[in-house]
Amino acid sequence: MIVCIDGPAGAGKSTVARALAQRLGFRFLDTGAMYRAVALAADRRGIDWNEPGQIAALAQKLRFQFDGERLLLDGQDVSVDIRAPRITALTHYAADNPGVRRRLVELQRQIAGDDDVVAEGRDQGTVVFPQAQCKIFLTASAAERARRRLAQLQSQGAVANYDELLAEQNLRDQRDASREVGPLKPAPDAIHVLTDGLSAEEVLARLEALVHAARRRDHAPKPT
Numbered sequence: 001m002i003v004c005i006d007g008p009a010g011a012g013k014s015t016v017a018r019a020l021a022q023r024l025g026f027r028f029l030d031t032g033a034m035y036r037a038v039a040l041a042a043d044r045r046g047i048d049w050n051e052p053g054q055i056a057a058l059a060q061k062l063r064f065q066f067d068g069e070r071l072l073l074d075g076q077d078v079s080v081d082i083r084a085p086r087i088t089a090l091t092h093y094a095a096d097n098p099g100v101r102r103r104l105v106e107l108q109r110q111i112a113g114d115d116d117v118v119a120e121g122r123d124q125g126t127v128v129f130p131q132a133q134c135k136i137f138l139t140a141s142a143a144e145r146a147r148r149r150l151a152q153l154q155s156q157g158a159v160a161n162y163d164e165l166l167a168e169q170n171l172r173d174q175r176d177a178s179r180e181v182g183p184l185k186p187a188p189d190a191i192h193v194l195t196d197g198l199s200a201e202e203v204l205a206r207l208e209a210l211v212h213a214a215r216r217r218d219h220a221p222k223p224t
């Protein structure tokens with residue numbers, strides 16, 4: 001069974017998708033980590049960001065391996081480095097590149113194989129797994145998402161400003177939604193879950209119920 005969780009940055013997808021996979025005993029596929037890893041590899045090699053062909057050629061050669069919570073890139077653990085603010089800011093060069101997307105979509109399908117998977121990203125229900133039995137579009141208002149990000153950064157001891165975070169988030173939203181290939185948009189058969197005012201535990205319970213309902217539907221005898 002494939003469960004797709006798509007939605008904008010800061011809607012709480014990662015935390016909830018990871019926990020859902022664990023609770024269901026499914027594998028977790030963090031597709032954002034793969035786009036981040038391409039940006040990291042390009043940055044380390046000093047590739048010219050204005051040369052999309054070079055970034056796409058690099059993506060063809062990279063080896064991705066998920067090991068529990070960790071992402072190994074060409075055998076090296078990059079799980080922490082891909083979250084650096086510099087890489088977050090550069091990742092759109094990978095995500096906007098049609099050649100990179102083609103390669104990563106192919107790899108994501110290969111990695112999922114025939115396993116039970118929770119796949120998280122922007123285009124999982126629309127492009128990568130259009131046949132998925134359960135598609136969730138997880139979102140929250142822009143103000144709520146920026147507030148959560150501020151609280152998260154402050155709890156890590158970082159100095160952050162709400163207005164700046166909101167402006168950065170609006171820019172990412174706009175980029176994600178206007179990308180020519182694989183833009184952020186709900187699949188027609190996705191169930192929308194708005195997480196404003198809900199705790200992670202409440203969101204998780206709601207998603208779990210949706211997966212169980214989808215599973216019952218999938219196993220129900222088909223009308224003849």
Ligand code: DC
Binds near residue numbers: 032033124172
């Ligand atoms: O979910 P995240 O913040 O780790 O994603 C990093 C970037 O990659 C973000 O700018 C959106 C992009 N992305 C994408 O275009 N398609 C995906 N399936 C996942 C992420």
